[in-house]
Amino acid sequence: MQTLGRLKESPSQTAGPYVHIGCVPNFSGIPGVYPEDLGTSLCTKDAKGTHITVKGTVYDGTGTALKDALIEVWQADANGIYSAGDPRGPADPNFTGWGRSPGDYDTGEWVFDTVKPGRVPMHDGRLMAPHISLWVVARGINLGLQTRMYFPDEEAANAEDPILARIEHKNRVPTLIAKAEGDGIYRFDIRLQGDDETIFFDV
Amino acid sequence: MNSPMAHNRPPEGGSLFPRDREWHPPAYFEQYKTSIARSPKRAPISFPSTLSEETGPVFTTDILGPLDNDLILNFGEPGEMAIGQRIIVHGRVLDQDGRGQPGLLVEFWQANAGGRYRHKKEGYMAPLDPNFGGCGRTITDSDGRYVFRTVKPGPYPWPNRVNDWRPAHIHFSVFGRAWGQRLITQMYFEGDPLIWTCPIVDTIPDRAAIEQLIAPLDLDATIPMDSRAYKFDIVIRGRRGTWFENRKEGV
Numbered sequence: 001m002q003t004l005g006r007l008k009e010s011p012s013q014t015a016g017p018y019v020h021i022g023c024v025p026n027f028s029g030i031p032g033v034y035p036e037d038l039g040t041s042l043c044t045k046d047a048k049g050t051h052i053t054v055k056g057t058v059y060d061g062t063g064t065a066l067k068d069a070l071i072e073v074w075q076a077d078a079n080g081i082y083s084a085g086d087p088r089g090p091a092d093p094n095f096t097g098w099g100r101s102p103g104d105y106d107t108g109e110w111v112f113d114t115v116k117p118g119r120v121p122m123h124d125g126r127l128m129a130p131h132i133s134l135w136v137v138a139r140g141i142n143l144g145l146q147t148r149m150y151f152p153d154e155e156a157a158n159a160e161d162p163i164l165a166r167i168e169h170k171n172r173v174p175t176l177i178a179k180a181e182g183d184g185i186y187r188f189d190i191r192l193q194g195d196d197e198t199i200f201f202d203v
Numbered sequence: 204m205n206s207p208m209a210h211n212r213p214p215e216g217g218s219l220f221p222r223d224r225e226w227h228p229p230a231y232f233e234q235y236k237t238s239i240a241r242s243p244k245r246a247p248i249s250f251p252s253t254l255s256e257e258t259g260p261v262f263t264t265d266i267l268g269p270l271d272n273d274l275i276l277n278f279g280e281p282g283e284m285a286i287g288q289r290i291i292v293h294g295r296v297l298d299q300d301g302r303g304q305p306g307l308l309v310e311f312w313q314a315n316a317g318g319r320y321r322h323k324k325e326g327y328m329a330p331l332d333p334n335f336g337g338c339g340r341t342i343t344d345s346d347g348r349y350v351f352r353t354v355k356p357g358p359y360p361w362p363n364r365v366n367d368w369r370p371a372h373i374h375f376s377v378f379g380r381a382w383g384q385r386l387i388t389q390m391y392f393e394g395d396p397l398i399w400t401c402p403i404v405d406t407i408p409d410r411a412a413i414e415q416l417i418a419p420l421d422l423d424a425t426i427p428m429d430s431r432a433y434k435f436d437i438v439i440r441g442r443r444g445t446w447f448e449n450r451k452e453g454v
């Protein structure tokens with residue numbers, strides 16, 4: 001019999017304690033190699049849509065804030081179009097939708113200024129609720145963690161979101177919903193362990 | 204915006220192959236103590252990839268400076284070079300069907316030749332090299348190839364068990380075209396005995412998977428009287444063809 005001959009994906013290894021050297025060297029105290037760190041903004045002020053701020057902290061199983069994590073986000077523009085690879089494009093030219101943050105050096109809190117994403121369809125046409133995809137790496141995390149942030153003021157859309165609908169333990173769904181703090185600020189804390197462990201996705 | 208992106212790229216393909224989580228390290232690994240409090244305990248929720256996972260940021264070569272892939276020179280004072288064994292690291296980024304993946308951002312970081320990182324939280328007594336920063340990046344060419352020049356990093360001790368040493372290694376961050384292909388891993392060097400004593404390496408369950416991260420010495424790519432070379436291919440998740448995928452657009 002022939003073999004499929006497919007390669008195995010390279011196995012993941014932890015990003016380690018010094019991921020900031022590689023991914024945000026200016027932040028980590030290595031200036032001058034690159035003019036600026038990548039991913040410090042997702043859009044310009046001219047981007048269409050509702051401008052919002054998303055912030056959060058990653059906590060370990062003891063409730064301690066991670067100060068050595070790297071957070072990346074990826075989201076659609078206000079019309080629900082991704083800035084690259086989207087067959088329905090083009091997206092808003094003032095919007096990339098990709099951000100990267102090491103968090104605050106002292107508190108670990110990360111902040112992204114962006115616009116509220118529009119709804120994106122599944123391949124079968126059903127609409128997902130507005131969401132931001134997040135990827136978390138750090139020392140002690142052996143494979144980058146994928147999750148999504150949904151919006152608390154999108155109850156109707158959330159109720160028909162096909163991904164949220166897959167979650168059997170409905171009492172865990174709130175771990176994916178940000179908290180509104182007013183003035184367009186949303187808080188999305190991520191808990192790696194514990195009773196309110198954030199839902200992570202295998203996608 | 205500081206990450207120029209192409210806005211009109213055609214989609215690269217269909218749904219992502221499911222990730223073989225048996226091939227990757229588990230979240231919890233007792234001998235790697237930091238993982239104990241940082242490992243989710245509940246099963247991740249699986250679903251077939253959507254546009255949110257099948258799209259991803261694209262980086263173009265105009266973000267690159269001429270020394271971005273030369274760690275011997277990119278932090279050095281003019282006329283100075285980093286100290287250490289000069290090496291070239293090269294390889295390809297492939298998908299699981301073995302196709303070279305063009306136009307992908309690859310970032311790398313490492314300790315200096317003495318095993319010391321340039322970082323505030325680094326406590327190892329080995330000296331900093333004033334001409335070595337430890338970071339670099341490049342974008343794969345039309346065949347998925349990448350190359351950079353550096354000094355071979357030293358092994359270093361780290362606080363875990365009483366006497367744990369990391370084998371010499373270089374950290375890699377790779378973007379695919381799809382958010383679901385995002386990967387961070389590490390490259391090890393052929394013949395390093397510390398590979399087989401390291402609890403971080405040991406988080407990977409399968410020896411064949413560990414071997415996938417060990418770069419062989421590549422004498423043919425060596426520059427005589429200048430630099431040795433190591434070859435390191437990276438495989439990112441594959442995608443199904445779109446031939447029979449009926450994509451409705453919108454509702």
Ligand SMILES: [Fe+3]
Nearest residue numbers: 016369372374
């Ligand atoms: Fe390291």
